[in-house]
Each structure stands twice: as structure tokens, then as C-alpha cells.
Amino acid sequence: MAKKLYSAFVQEGTEILLPILAEYIEKNMKAYYGKEWWQEILGLFYNRQPALPISGTDEELIDSLDFARCIKIMKWRWNEVFGDSFGEQSNKCRNYVHELLDVRNAKAHIGRKDIEQQDAERALDTMYRLCFYIDESKASKIKEVYKVVRNGGNEAFVIDGPSSIDVPTNVEVADIPKEQITSLKDLVGTEAVKKTTLTKKISLGGKEQAYPIYKIRLDYLFYNDQNDRVGTWIARYCAENGEDSLLSLDREEYNKIIENFVYESNPDAIKKTQKNILRYGQREPGVTLADGRVVDGNRRFTCLRRIDRDTTDEQYFETILIDVDVEADKKEIKKLELAIQHGEEKKVDYDLIDYAIGTYKDVELTHLLSIEEYASCAEESITEVQKRIDIARIIVEFMEYLKLPGRYYIAREYQVYSVIDEMLPVLSKISEVEKQQLKTIVFNNVLLQANKDQRKFIRDIKALVNSDSYKDYFADQQIINGLIHEKFDDLEINGKADLDDFVINNAILREKLRNSIDRFLQLSKERKELLKPIENVTKSVSLMADVDESTFDKMNSEEKEELLDGISRLSNVINEYGSKLGTDPNGQAILYKPYKVAISRVDRPIIICKAVTVDIESRRITIKLMALKENEYQADTCNVRLFMLDADNKRISDSLDVDVSTEIETEQSLILTRYKEDETVYLVLQVPEDSDDEAIRIIPVELD
Structure with missing residues (x-):
């Protein structure tokens, strides 16, 4: 007789749960929507096949709902209708609903293939849990199906509880000669090591195969001291x-x-x-070496040990047994451990410092694995692994800085992982010398506990670096660093207590560190506010430069008038700002210039304005110019264009093109077309080769 498929057991579970869900949905939808409850459901499945009946008795209507639609109704109307009915278990039960929808989708697409035993177990367990919170009295039927699947689909071996089936044996441990016991496998068939009907697939040595699951008495097992989870604790x-x-x-x-x-x-x-485990039993088997070393399952092993002390029932650890040598096969064991313990759902359980130091040791120190092998086994990218190693390197530096090399459990107490993680992007933006300075700054601030929120502290430094305001802060911190090491260098540090004493005895240094970052953040803020107008003007210029002039011809008269009005208003704002900028250090008025400074050319001499005189009666401005060569490559003469502007940046003279020589002084005159008494006007010097919006000099001239 063919063995029943696991998918068939899952189907059996859905058939038990379906009427329970349908009645539950009817009850709650009616309570919320009243007589319109079925219309609301029809709206959810509008235009979806197969179509639901438009009307009928309540019994006929709920009978038309299949399992998938029941789950979807609960998912789509969870917040409005169903969530509150579960009380404090609402979030948990919503997760069950989402998981069952995934189960339904997976089952619908497997075709003629069967699903894995563990997936069937999980699906039925989730059905049982959801049913338990809807109608506890009916949940036991699903649990019975779960038990069968849990026991390998063998209905003849169903026992009470979620445990696996033990292969019958009458062998006593005492009956086996001690010299014959070299591994736990030698005890299989005794009360110490019981073989079950279950199996678990793992990949070892590049080959995936199913290993039998055993139930092993706890006193025959021991913890793996190479496990990264407890590595820093063991070091301590x-x-x-x-x-x-x-x-x-x-x-x-x-x-x-x-x-x-x-x-x-x-x-x-x-x-x-x-x-x-107390409620459902051990759901996930561990991985154990034949010598009794638990490679995977330290947490479950711990829980069972704690349970064993509180009960008279003998506790067993369910696990597969791998007959490998811990030293000879260290690499394969590590790869297996990574694959199991750092899967997507489990790696979040690890303390980040333990994880980082473990990675660093395996890749950098012992070279047990290459970075590519590590990334592959842990299902991570090489970039992720490399970043963790980079963080670990800085943790190593930190412990050496504290004179406690290798005491990584102290780094965990300082919670430096997140600090260093935040620091990495900053390090990439500064020089090698500055990198070391920054690490010293961070180490000092962490040591002296200068900042309650250390991640904010790093972000503040990041802000200083991004605004290019960090150099003075670094210099200030270097001074404080000198004061710290005057006291720290001669101390003998044996543990965290010595570091704590140093902090207590140097509260003033801690305050100096804290005040330093606060002071330079304030200076940076003030500087940023000071430069805000320049930033805004620069953005405005950029926006104006992006205007497509070809669109002007496509505008109608009203649009052009509106644009010109806007330009006029913009000009007024600019002129108003210009008038408020005051004078330069020499007392000269600062003028808004519609010209940018022309870039000097290597072959062009410097033009010097030696004198400017004003004759108000004749409106004549007389200018004396001369050229000056800075090097032999510059020409002896330069053609210069001269004209005058008023305070509104409008021309108030003709323009003159003159040749200015290095040999003799050139004198030229401009006649003002209009002027106001006591007005400041401006002499503009341009070189014709430059663009029209560039000027080599703009000189204010007082008309008094």
C-alpha cells in the first residue's frame, strides 16, 4: 500500500479547519456589516472566478467559501472585523493567517510533487494554533493529523504528544562493554540514544542527504565551545x-x-x-557530533536542561548525529554550523559583536574559510561579510587601545558595534591620518562615556565632516587626547573595573570631550546659517541657467509680460539685497554685479587702474590705465573695453575699446549720459575675448 503524501495530510487539515473558519467569518462579518455582510464578501471577490452565489440561505452562502477565500477574507478585513476578536493574540493570529495563505499558494503550485515533511508539520501546526484561538474544542482533530505527520506519516505509530516515534529496543547501556563505546552511535538502541522514525536533510562535504534523528539523553551531550554565540563569554x-x-x-x-x-x-x-518546548515539544532537531558535542541547538539544549531540573520526566535532545572528527573536519563542521545557525531567520539572534569577532577569526585569523566560502555558507553577500570583518578589526584596535587585547566581552559591554558601524562611512571620506584621529576620538569618547547616545555622537561627527567643519574639531580633540593619555598611559589595566575607575576619576576630561563636540556643532550650525544666503542664491542662479530661452518665442504677449514682471521683481529683490550688504573692509560699497569674474589667462597681462578722476560739470570720467607683466609669456598689450554703470546696473556711458600697454600709461575718458549728485557709479573693465557676462574689474566711483 502506497504511503500517504504529506500534502494529503495538509489537505486533511484544511478540510477540518474550513467549516470552523467559515462559521467564524459569518459570525464576525454579520456583527460588523449586519445584513450587508454577504454583499461585502461579494465585493471582495468581484469579477473573480469561480463566482460566488448572489443570494441564498446563510448555510448555502458559507458553504460556497473555500479555504483560500476564507483566509483571504480574514486577511483583507483583519483590522476592521477580525483582529479585535483575538484580543492580545491579534498580532500572533494575523501572522498565522498570512502563513496559511502562503501554505495554500505553495500547495496549489506543487503539481504532482509532495511537500517536505517539515513544511507539512509547520502548516498543520499553524492550522492548529489558529483553530485553538477560534474554537479550542475543535482544535484537537487537527493536532491528531499533525501527530501523524510528525511521526513520518506512519499512522500506526501515533502516540500522544508531539514527540517522534522511538524505534523499540531492550538494550541497556550497562550491557555494552566500555571499550566498545567510542561514540554516541555505539549507544544507539539503548535508553541513552534512541533512534526515531524521523529524518533531517543537511549538506555536509558538499553532499545533501537525509540523516536519521535520534533522541539523546542530556547527560551524554556537551556544549560546543567554538560556537560564536558564546565565544566572548568563554573568553571572559x-x-x-x-x-x-x-x-x-x-x-x-x-x-x-x-x-x-x-x-x-x-x-x-x-x-x-x-x-x-514545554507546550509543543522540541519542534526542530539539532545537529550533534558523535562525541556528544552540540553543533547546532545550544539554545534548545539549554531549555531542555532547565526543564529537566524542574521535572521528574527524563528529557531527551532530538538531534541528528554526524560521525566526523572535530579537528580533522573542522572546516566542514564550521560550514555546516554557518549554514544552520546563520540562516536568514536565525542570524538576528546573535550578538553582533560575537558574530563579527567570530567571522573575523574564521576568515582573518585562522583562515579556516575564505571570505567567499563564509559568505556562501551564511547566505550573505561578500560585501556584508567584509563590512563585518572591517568592524571587527576596529573592535580589535579598540581593545588594544584599552590595554585589554582579546577581551571582546568588554567591547560588548560598551556596545561599540553600532558606533563603529556608523563610523565606517565617515572613515571613507577622510585621509589616512584623519582616519586614525577619528578612531582615537571615538575610542576616547566611548572609554570616558562622554555621550549617552553614542550613535548620535557619530552622526554629529558625520555632519561636521559632510559640512567640512571637522578639522578644527579634530584638532581640539587631539589636545584633549594628550590630556587623557598623560593619565591613562601609566595605568595598569587588568579589567573593566580599572576602566570604570579611570572614568570616575576623570570626570573633567569627560566633560571636555562632551563640550568639544557641542561647541563645534554650534559653530558649524552658525556657519551654515551664515552661508545660507549664498547657498540660496547659488541655487537660484542654477535654476535661472536652466531656463530654455527657445521657449520665449513660443510665448504669447501675456505670458511674456508675466515673465518680464517676474524678472523685474527678481531684480528688485537682488538690488535690495545689494544695498543691504554694506561696504567692504576698505569702506567701498559692495555692489551686486551682473558680471562674473573673468578667468585670468596665462598670456594676458594684469590691467591696473592707476587713477579715476571726475569732472561733474562736463560729466567726464577720466581713467588712467597701465598693463603689468607677471612673466615673460604675457603679452605687452591688452585690449580693454570700458563703460560705466549706475547703481541699478544700467549703462550710463558709451563703451570704449582701448589698447593698454606695459610701456606707457593710457588715459581715456568716458562721458556720462546721466547721473545723480552724490551717487556711486561703477567703472567696468572687460576684455573683448571674454564673454559678455564676465569682467576683469568693477570699480566704484563717487560722484561728489
């Missing part, structure tokens, strides 16, 4: 108790210490997982 223990202190412990003492590390690394996650 060894620093405080001796380098080889863990090696002298027996297995249970060792396990107690590491268990405490795992728990302290994330107490909330441990409590949550422990609660789930």
Missing part, C-alpha cells in the same frame, strides 16, 4: 579564571557554566523557547 571566563580553566572541569560542571552563558546572552529568547 578564561580571562577571569585562567586560560585552561574550562579544560579542568568535568562534563556537567562545564555544561553548567556554558548553559549560564547561553542563558545570559538572551534570557527572553530562552524563556520563550522553553515555554514552547
Whole structure:
């Protein structure tokens, strides 16, 4: 007889859940929409096939809903109709609904293939959980189907609870000679290691295959001391108790210490997982080496150990067994560990410093894996891995700066990962010397705990760098750095307590660091406000330069008049600003110039205005000019155009083109076409080769 497909079990679960969902939907839709409840559902599936009935009895209407439509109705009307009915479990149940929609879609597209056992388990477990919150009394039927799938689809072996089936055995551990026990596999068939009917697929040595799952008594297992999750905790223990202190412990003492590390690394996650195991059993098997080393599943192993202490029932760890040598196959074990523990759903559980230092050790220090291999196993990009290594390098520098090399657990206490992460983009914008200065600045500020929000502190530095206002701040910090090291360099630092004492005894230095960033941020802000008008004018010029002059010919008279009016208003604003800019350091009026400064040419001599005289009665402006050569490449003469402007930037004279020589002084006169007494007018000097909007000099002339 052919074995029942896992997809068939999932289908069986949906058939149990469907009428429960349909009745639940009817009840809640009626409560919210009243008599229009079915019209609302019809609107959701308007023009979708197969069409729903327009009318009928309530029983006929809800019978027309299939599983997919029930799930979609709940998803689409969750906020309005269904969410509140679940109370505090609303978010959790909404996730179940979304997951079941994915299950339905996946099942609809597998064709004749079957789904994986673990996917079927997950789908049925989700159905059970959703049903439990809708109608607890009916959820048990789905759980029965779940049990069958959990036990490999073998309905003859269904037992109470979500545990796997043990292969029957009568062998006692005591019956096996000790010399024959070289690995846990030698104990298979005893009460210590029980083989189940389940399997788990993993890839080892480039080959994917299904491994049988065993239930192993907890006292035959021990933690993996190479696990990145507890690496910094172990380093701390060894620093405080001796380098080889863990090696002298027996297995249970060792396990107690590491268990405490795992728990302290994330107490909330441990409590949550422990609660789930108590309620549903261990859902995900671990990976264990034949010597008893738990490669994957430290958290589950920890939870089971904690449960074992609180109950009289013997606890077992469900795991596959890999018969490899921990030293000879270290690379393959590491690749397996990465693939399992740093999958997309799990890597967020890791402390970022533990993760970074672990990556750094594997790639940079031990060269156990290349960066490409690491990225592939952890399902990350090479860029992501490289960034983490770059952060780890700076963490290493930080610990050396604190005179505590390798004590990465202290870096975790300082929470420097996010600080360094924020610092990386800034480092890419400054010179090598400045990079070292910035790292020193950050190390000092972290050491002395000068900033409550360290990420904001880095962002403030980033703002200074982006505004090119950081050099004075760096210089100020260098002075403070000297004061810090006058006191820090001679200290003997043995641990975090010594660093804390240094902070307590140097509150003034901490305040200097804090005041420094505050002061330069304020200066930068003031400078930015000062330059705001220039920035706005520059933007305005850029916008005006982008105007397409060819559109002028396409405008009608009204549009042209409107444009000219706008230009006139703009000109008035510009002139008003010009009048408010005051005088230059020499007391001369600062003029808005409709000309930009012409770029000097290497072959052009400098034009000097030696004198300007005014004869008001004749309206004559007399100018004396001469050319000056700065080098032998410059010409002896230069043709210059002269004319006068009034305060409104309008021409008030004819223009003259004259040759100015380096040999003799040139005197020329301009006649003003109009003027006002006591007015300031402007002499403009242009070189004809330059564009019309460029001038080499603009000289104010007082008419008094």
C-alpha cells in the first residue's frame, strides 16, 4: 500500500479547519456589516472566478467559501472585523493567517510533487494554533493529523504528544562493554540514544542527504565551545579564571557554566523557547557530533536542561548525529554550523559583536574559510561579510587601545558595534591620518562615556565632516587626547573595573570631550546659517541657467509680460539685497554685479587702474590705465573695453575699446549720459575675448 503524501495530510487539515473558519467569518462579518455582510464578501471577490452565489440561505452562502477565500477574507478585513476578536493574540493570529495563505499558494503550485515533511508539520501546526484561538474544542482533530505527520506519516505509530516515534529496543547501556563505546552511535538502541522514525536533510562535504534523528539523553551531550554565540563569554571566563580553566572541569560542571552563558546572552529568547518546548515539544532537531558535542541547538539544549531540573520526566535532545572528527573536519563542521545557525531567520539572534569577532577569526585569523566560502555558507553577500570583518578589526584596535587585547566581552559591554558601524562611512571620506584621529576620538569618547547616545555622537561627527567643519574639531580633540593619555598611559589595566575607575576619576576630561563636540556643532550650525544666503542664491542662479530661452518665442504677449514682471521683481529683490550688504573692509560699497569674474589667462597681462578722476560739470570720467607683466609669456598689450554703470546696473556711458600697454600709461575718458549728485557709479573693465557676462574689474566711483 502506497504511503500517504504529506500534502494529503495538509489537505486533511484544511478540510477540518474550513467549516470552523467559515462559521467564524459569518459570525464576525454579520456583527460588523449586519445584513450587508454577504454583499461585502461579494465585493471582495468581484469579477473573480469561480463566482460566488448572489443570494441564498446563510448555510448555502458559507458553504460556497473555500479555504483560500476564507483566509483571504480574514486577511483583507483583519483590522476592521477580525483582529479585535483575538484580543492580545491579534498580532500572533494575523501572522498565522498570512502563513496559511502562503501554505495554500505553495500547495496549489506543487503539481504532482509532495511537500517536505517539515513544511507539512509547520502548516498543520499553524492550522492548529489558529483553530485553538477560534474554537479550542475543535482544535484537537487537527493536532491528531499533525501527530501523524510528525511521526513520518506512519499512522500506526501515533502516540500522544508531539514527540517522534522511538524505534523499540531492550538494550541497556550497562550491557555494552566500555571499550566498545567510542561514540554516541555505539549507544544507539539503548535508553541513552534512541533512534526515531524521523529524518533531517543537511549538506555536509558538499553532499545533501537525509540523516536519521535520534533522541539523546542530556547527560551524554556537551556544549560546543567554538560556537560564536558564546565565544566572548568563554573568553571572559578564561580571562577571569585562567586560560585552561574550562579544560579542568568535568562534563556537567562545564555544561553548567556554558548553559549560564547561553542563558545570559538572551534570557527572553530562552524563556520563550522553553515555554514552547514545554507546550509543543522540541519542534526542530539539532545537529550533534558523535562525541556528544552540540553543533547546532545550544539554545534548545539549554531549555531542555532547565526543564529537566524542574521535572521528574527524563528529557531527551532530538538531534541528528554526524560521525566526523572535530579537528580533522573542522572546516566542514564550521560550514555546516554557518549554514544552520546563520540562516536568514536565525542570524538576528546573535550578538553582533560575537558574530563579527567570530567571522573575523574564521576568515582573518585562522583562515579556516575564505571570505567567499563564509559568505556562501551564511547566505550573505561578500560585501556584508567584509563590512563585518572591517568592524571587527576596529573592535580589535579598540581593545588594544584599552590595554585589554582579546577581551571582546568588554567591547560588548560598551556596545561599540553600532558606533563603529556608523563610523565606517565617515572613515571613507577622510585621509589616512584623519582616519586614525577619528578612531582615537571615538575610542576616547566611548572609554570616558562622554555621550549617552553614542550613535548620535557619530552622526554629529558625520555632519561636521559632510559640512567640512571637522578639522578644527579634530584638532581640539587631539589636545584633549594628550590630556587623557598623560593619565591613562601609566595605568595598569587588568579589567573593566580599572576602566570604570579611570572614568570616575576623570570626570573633567569627560566633560571636555562632551563640550568639544557641542561647541563645534554650534559653530558649524552658525556657519551654515551664515552661508545660507549664498547657498540660496547659488541655487537660484542654477535654476535661472536652466531656463530654455527657445521657449520665449513660443510665448504669447501675456505670458511674456508675466515673465518680464517676474524678472523685474527678481531684480528688485537682488538690488535690495545689494544695498543691504554694506561696504567692504576698505569702506567701498559692495555692489551686486551682473558680471562674473573673468578667468585670468596665462598670456594676458594684469590691467591696473592707476587713477579715476571726475569732472561733474562736463560729466567726464577720466581713467588712467597701465598693463603689468607677471612673466615673460604675457603679452605687452591688452585690449580693454570700458563703460560705466549706475547703481541699478544700467549703462550710463558709451563703451570704449582701448589698447593698454606695459610701456606707457593710457588715459581715456568716458562721458556720462546721466547721473545723480552724490551717487556711486561703477567703472567696468572687460576684455573683448571674454564673454559678455564676465569682467576683469568693477570699480566704484563717487560722484561728489
